[in-house]
Each structure stands twice: as C-alpha cells, then as structure tokens.
Amino acid sequence: MLGAVRAIFGFFRLLGPDRSSALGGALARAIGPLMGVNRVAMANLRATFPDKPEAELKAIARKSWENLGRTAGEYPHLAEIFDYDYDNPDPDGRIQVSGIEHFIALREDEKPGVIFSAHLANWELPAICAARYDLAVTAVFRAPNDPAIAGAVQEIRSQTMGGLEAARPGAAFAMVEALENGGHLGMLIDQHFTRGVVTQFLGRPCLTNPIMGKFARRFDCPVHGARVIRLDGARFRIELTPPLDLPRDAAGEIDVAGAMQAMTDVVADWVLEHPEQWLWMHRRWRPQFIKTPKSADQKPAEPPGAAA
Numbered sequence: 001m002l003g004a005v006r007a008i009f010g011f012f013r014l015l016g017p018d019r020s021s022a023l024g025g026a027l028a029r030a031i032g033p034l035m036g037v038n039r040v041a042m043a044n045l046r047a048t049f050p051d052k053p054e055a056e057l058k059a060i061a062r063k064s065w066e067n068l069g070r071t072a073g074e075y076p077h078l079a080e081i082f083d084y085d086y087d088n089p090d091p092d093g094r095i096q097v098s099g100i101e102h103f104i105a106l107r108e109d110e111k112p113g114v115i116f117s118a119h120l121a122n123w124e125l126p127a128i129c130a131a132r133y134d135l136a137v138t139a140v141f142r143a144p145n146d147p148a149i150a151g152a153v154q155e156i157r158s159q160t161m162g163g164l165e166a167a168r169p170g171a172a173f174a175m176v177e178a179l180e181n182g183g184h185l186g187m188l189i190d191q192h193f194t195r196g197v198v199t200q201f202l203g204r205p206c207l208t209n210p211i212m213g214k215f216a217r218r219f220d221c222p223v224h225g226a227r228v229i230r231l232d233g234a235r236f237r238i239e240l241t242p243p244l245d246l247p248r249d250a251a252g253e254i255d256v257a258g259a260m261q262a263m264t265d266v267v268a269d270w271v272l273e274h275p276e277q278w279l280w281m282h283r284r285w286r287p288q289f290i291k292t293p294k295s296a297d298q299k300p301a302e303p304p305g306a307a308a
Contacts, residue, residue: 041281078122116224126186140175140187200261201284
C-alpha cells in the first residue's frame with residue numbers, strides 16, 4: 001500500500017506544484033461533499049453561522065474540501081513551494097511572510113518558545129519556514145490513521161522540516177527536553193482532545209489540549225501564533241503573531257486554562273477571517289465528553305499531539 005501512495009505522490013510530483021494543487025483541489029471539491037463526513041462539516045458550519053443561508057454554507061464546505069485537496073496535492077512540492085528569501089523577498093513569489101522578525105527574534109534570544117497553529121490553508125508551511133531560517137523547532141504531529149499515507153507524509157516532512165515528534169506515549173518527555181535545551185515547540189491546537197481543558201471556540205465549548213499552556217507556565221516562555229493564508233492556487237502568506245500577553249494567576253504564573261483560551265481565541269479569529277480554508281469536517285465539538293471543567297494542572301492521560 002505504501003508503494004501505491006508513493007506512486008500517487010510521484011504522479012503529482014510530475015505535474016508540478018500548480019497543476020498538482022489544482023488537480024487535488026478539483027478532486028476533493030467534487031468528491032468531498034458526497035462523503036458521509038461532509039455531514040459533520042455542514043453541522044459545524046450551521047452551528048457557527050446560524051444566520052448564513054444554506055447555499056452559502058455549502059459553498060464554504062466545498063471550498064474547504066478544495067483547500068484540503070490542494071494541500072494533499074502540494075505535499076510532493078513543499079520544498080519547491082517555499083521560495084521565500086528573507087534577504088531578497090520576491091513580491092511575486094509563492095510565499096509571502098509577515099512577522100519574519102519574530103522568527104528571527106526567537107532564533108536569537110537563546111530562550112525556549114512555543115508556537116501554536118491551526119489547520120488552515122497549507123498548515124505544513126510554518127515548520128518549513130522555521131527550518132529554512134535555522135529556528136530550532138520540534139513540530140509535534142499526529143500521524144494520519146492510514147499507515148501507508150502516514151509513511152509517505154513522514155518521508156516528505158523529514159526532508160523539509162526540522163525536528164519532528166510524533167504524538168505517542170512518552171512524547172511529553174521529548175518535548176520537555178527540547179524546551180530545556182532552549183528549543184521551540186510547534187503544534188496545531190484546533191482539534192478535539194478528550195482529556196483537555198474546556199475552551200470556548202466559535203461560540204461553543206470544546207476540549208483543547210492544555211500542553212502548550214502547561215509548557216508556557218513551566219518555562220515562562222514566549223508564545224506565538226503562526227497561520228497560513230492561501231492567496232490563490234499554490235501561493236500563500238505565512239503570518240507569525242507577536243508574543244501573546246497571557247493571563248496569569250495571583251502568584252504571577254501563567255494560567256493554563258486562560259492561556260489555552262487566549263490561543264483558541266486567536267485561532268477563532270483566523271477561522272472567521274477565512275472560513276473556507278479551515279478543516280470543518282473534523283468533529284471539533286463533542287459535548288458528550290464535556291462533563292466538568294478539567295483542572296488546569298491535570299496531567300494529560302493521552303499523548304499530546306496535533307493532527308496531520
């Protein structure tokens with residue numbers, strides 16, 4: 001099966017980044033709305049935008065599928081797509097970067113740091129940006145469920161990104177070690193985490209992995225958000241926020257639950273700005289898991305991680 005997936009990626013590689021992105025987007029736009037999981041996307045959209053007409057919600061869902069397909073088609077071309085040169089930026093290049101000064105500051109301050117992101121546009125690009133500019137970032141990820149796809153994706157990630165840490169038992173120890181050595185962690189925080197803290201996201205409660213807030217508290221380190229905006233086709237803008245001013249408790253330490261809410265609020269603003277570029281087909285809101293608010297200091301009983 002891995003060979004078949006490699007063959008598909010090889011075919012997309014032959015097409016070049018633009019045609020590969022377009023073909024992946026066209027296929028997903030046509031097939032995605034016919035899949036059962038599209039009902040999840042539509043339910044999420046209706047709950048988030050109750051005043052929008054159904055036709056508009058369906059259009060957002062189709063564009064979300066298209067973005068997902070484009071992202072898949074772009075995987076074999078990630079190294080080529082990232083053409084940004086800090087010393088000589090090309091306004092007509094595939095990649096524009098806003099906040100590159102924050103990348104540089106993180107690289108030079110000799111301190112640990114935390115960078116959160118979300119499944120927007122092609123969410124793989126910030127990790128590539130960090131690697132290109134020698135920012136020591138360990139990207140925490142959760143592999144796709146299909147082993148063959150996971151293997152092919154991992155091959156591409158290992159060629160274009162810096163440190164990688166799969167969500168697994170014991171992953172938190174590797175993450176702590178990276179921060180103790182003055183490194184940085186990057187993680188997607190916009191997916192359901194069963195033993196997470198309760199946060200409000202787009203007007204509804206959900207469970208969010210608290211690990212980034214816990215590390216921010218433990219190391220009292222800067223926390224930045226990084227997002228990707230698809231401009232058109234396989235052209236993007238990467239934005240890195242200034243460090244967040246996170247809420248603190250009476251002792252002056254970062255409040256974990258409040259920190260996760262602050263990060264989630266940033267993600268919500270990103271999604272509202274470009275709803276067609278977010279992964280609506282994920283079951284982000286699962287009220288059956290929300291019983292009582294989790295303690296901010298509760299240790300996660302499952303490995304921390306972000307979806308692929």
